[in-house]
Amino acid sequence: xxxxxxxxxxxxxxxGTSVKIECRSLDFQATTMFWYRQFPKQSLMxxxxxxxxxxxxxxxxVEKDKFLINHASLTLSTLTVTSAHPEDSSFYICSAMVGRxxxxxxxxNGTRLTVT
Amino acid sequence: GENxxxxxxxxxxxxGDSAVIKCTYSDSASNYFPWYxxxxxxxxxxxxxxxxxxGEKKDQRIAxxxxxxxxxxxxxITETQPEDSAVYFCAANGGGADGLTFGKGxxxxxxx
Numbered sequence: 001x002x003x004x005x006x007x008x009x010x011x012x013x014x015x016g017t018s019v020k021i022e023c024r025s026l027d028f029q030a031t032t033m034f035w036y037r038q039f040p041k042q043s044l045m046x047x048x049x050x051x052x053x054x055x056x057x058x059x060x061x062v063e064k065d066k067f068l069i070n071h072a073s074l075t076l077s078t079l080t081v082t083s084a085h086p087e088d089s090s091f092y093i094c095s096a097m098v099g100r101x102x103x104x105x106x107x108x109n110g111t112r113l114t115v116t
Numbered sequence: 117g118e119n120x121x122x123x124x125x126x127x128x129x130x131x132g133d134s135a136v137i138k139c140t141y142s143d144s145a146s147n148y149f150p151w152y153x154x155x156x157x158x159x160x161x162x163x164x165x166x167x168x169x170x171g172e173k174k175d176q177r178i179a180x181x182x183x184x185x186x187x188x189x190x191x192x193i194t195e196t197q198p199e200d201s202a203v204y205f206c207a208a209n210g211g212g213a214d215g216l217t218f219g220k221g222x223x224x225x226x227x228x
Contacts, residue, residue, distance in 0.1 A: 034215035043205060044160065046215040093159060095215075104150055105216055107159040 002098050003027050006108025013084055013115055021079045021111045023094030029074035030096035034105065035067075038091040047092075050077040084115040118143040118210035122219025130227050135196055137222045139206035140188040146208040149182060149189045150216065154203045163204075164191070193224075201226045 003026040013019050023033055031052050036044040048069050049057040056069035066088075068080040081088055093110040097103050119142040129135045141149075147168040152160035166173045166180045166189065173180050177196075182189040193200055203223050207216040 036215070043220045044218045046217070049215055103148070104162050104165060106162070109159050110157075112157075 002096075002104075002106045004030075004094065004096050004106045004108040006094050006111060008111055009109055010112040011114070013113070015085055015115055016083055018080055018082045019084055019113060021081075021092055021094070021113075023077045023079070023096070023108050025075045025096045028096075028098055030077075030098075031074060033071060033077040033094055033096045035069065035077075035079050036093045036095065038093060038110075040091075044093065047079075081113065084113070086115045089113055089115045118146060118208050118217040120206060120208050120217050120219040122206050122222060124222060125220065126223045126225070128225040128227055129196055131196055131198060133196055135191075135193045135200070135224055137191045137204055137206070137224070138188060139190070139208075139219050140186075141208040141217075142187065143208065143210045144184075144187065146210055148209040149180070150207050151178075151180060151191050152205045152207065152218075154205065154221075160205060196224075196226050198226050198228065200224060 005024045005026050007022050033050040035047045037047050038044050046059050047062045050069045050071040052071045052074050058064045071077040091110050091112050094108045095105040122139045150165035151163050153163045154160040164175050164178050164180050166182050171182055177194045179192040203221045205221045206219040
C-alpha cells in the first residue's frame, strides 16, 4: 500500500519551454503532497507543500510563479516548471503523507529534468 | 524552522561490522524522526522511524535511538551487508504538518 506514482521519470526540454510533472497517490487519498528538489549528491530540499483545494505553500527562495503547483484532487498534484532554464535541471521528487503530521512520507520515483 | 545536521557525510565499514549515523535537530517541537535509504537514481525508501514518545526502536539489523533532551537521534546498522551500501537520510518533522526537513545524507560504503 501507499504507492505514489510520478511521471514522467525523465524529461529533456529546451530552454524557455514549460514542463509538467504529475504525482499521483494510487491507493490512498493525500490531502497534502510535498515537492522536493535534489541536486546530484545533495540532500532533498523542500520546495513547496501542496494542499488539495488550496494554494500551495512555498519555501523561502522558491519562485511560485516559476514552479506552479496544482493539487486539484485528493490523488493528484502537478508541478509545472515554467520557462525552464538550464539551472532548473535537477531531480524533482514528490511525496505524500498517509495520515497526518507524524506519519511517514512515501515518495514517487522522481523526475530527472534536463534543460538544454 | 527546523534544522537537521547529519554526520558523517561518508562512512566506510567492513562487511559484517556495524555502522552508526548521527543526526541532531533544532526544533524541540519535532516529534517524528524517519530514516530513509536512497540508492543511486531511485526514490528514498523509509527504513525505520521513531516518534518522540519512545527512546529506541529496532527492526532486525536496524535500530534507531532518540535522545529528546539532547535533540539527537542515531541510526544503527549491525552485521552490515553489501546491499546496505546507499545514501541514508535522517529527517525531522518540525512538530507540524510541514514537509520533513532532511539531513544532508550519509554515503555508506560497505567494503567486502
